[in-house]
Amino acid sequence: MLPTTxxxxxxxxxxxxxxxxxTYDREVFRMTAxxxxxxxxxxxxxxxxxxxxxxxxxxxxYLDSGAMYRAVALKTLERKIALQDDERLVTLAAESHIxxxxxxxxxxxxxxxxxxFLDGREVTQEIRTGEVAQAASRxxxxxxxxxxxxxxxxxxxxxxxxxxxxRDIGTVVFPNAELKIFxxxxxxxxxxxxxxxxxxxxxxxxxxxxxQEVRERDERDRERKxxxxxxxxxxxxxxNTAMGIEETARLIVFLANExxxxxx
Ligand code: CDP
Ligand code: CDP
Numbered sequence: 001m002l003p004t005t006x007x008x009x010x011x012x013x014x015x016x017x018x019x020x021x022x023t024y025d026r027e028v029f030r031m032t033a034x035x036x037x038x039x040x041x042x043x044x045x046x047x048x049x050x051x052x053x054x055x056x057x058x059x060x061x062y063l064d065s066g067a068m069y070r071a072v073a074l075k076t077l078e079r080k081i082a083l084q085d086d087e088r089l090v091t092l093a094a095e096s097h098i099x100x101x102x103x104x105x106x107x108x109x110x111x112x113x114x115x116x117f118l119d120g121r122e123v124t125q126e127i128r129t130g131e132v133a134q135a136a137s138r139x140x141x142x143x144x145x146x147x148x149x150x151x152x153x154x155x156x157x158x159x160x161x162x163x164x165x166x167r168d169i170g171t172v173v174f175p176n177a178e179l180k181i182f183x184x185x186x187x188x189x190x191x192x193x194x195x196x197x198x199x200x201x202x203x204x205x206x207x208x209x210x211x212q213e214v215r216e217r218d219e220r221d222r223e224r225k226x227x228x229x230x231x232x233x234x235x236x237x238x239x240n241t242a243m244g245i246e247e248t249a250r251l252i253v254f255l256a257n258e259x260x261x262x263x264x
Pocket of ligand 2: 133
């Protein structure tokens with residue numbers, strides 16, 4: 001179905017020929033198409049940074065599904081609930097109210113991509129620790145917790161025009177997404193990227209410690225029974241070990257343009 005507005009805008013232009021008008025309509029249609037873009041990949045592969053940039057380029061909503069797992073993990077740690085207590089953790093997830101919002105200019109300047117609110121309290125910074133990341137990846141193995149968060153993620157999509165990143169977006173959350181990307185980078189590069197972030201925050205972790213954390217989490221994410229981290233059959237694999245953020249984002253926008261259905 002074509003969005004009516006794009007054709008209305010096109011039809012209002014009286015200063016163009018019929019052929020120009022058709023081209024213009026097609027261009028407006030491309031710009032107003034509300035695709036769903038799914039980006040999955042391991043820790044530190046660049047998902048959040050690249051997804052945020054793609055969303056900004058297309059005027060889409062950016063959603064970080066990992067932040068939702070991290071928010072529930074933070075609550076679990078704060079309440080000292082055992083990470084083996086599946087039943088309580090599912091209830092905790094179902095009772096949690098998680099909101100993702102666009103960052104302020106100051107937050108964006110220090111690399112934050114989504115503001116995260118847990119039960120009305122901002123936890124944007126608190127969820128970015130290694131301890132929370134590890135707890136999130138343990139919680140993420142519980143089917144009931146995933147069910148609750150996946151339902152929230154599907155709701156957040158609204159009418160499309162969204163870039164969502166995580167581990168199971170192309171395989172489980174949005175299996176019909178128009179564009180699926182599986183973002184990769186070598187483990188050493190991913191760990192180094194994360195280590196630099198820790199350095200910038202003044203945290204004194206060694207590169208080896210970060211590499212171990214990333215490896216351990218990747219292994220758990222890839223090997224869990226429910227919704228493991230795998231590349232969807234129809235996902236485009238992009239290894240950005242030697243690619244910059246802008247270059248990777250532009251490639252995804254190019255692929256998104258190719259996925260826009262053609263206007264009749
Ligand atoms: O979300 P994910 O864990 O996949 O990675 P990220 O948080 O987006 O990226 C980790 C770090 O790598 C960030 O500091 C990015 O700026 C950086 N990065 C990079 O240097 N080059 C890329 N091509 C992608 C990300
Ligand atoms: O930023 P980084 O890539 O290190 O992790 P994240 O995207 O914030 O996700 C934290 C953890 O949540 C991951 O290690 C996964 O275990 C889990 N997760 C998941 O299982 N499914 C998702 N769609 C997103 C995150």
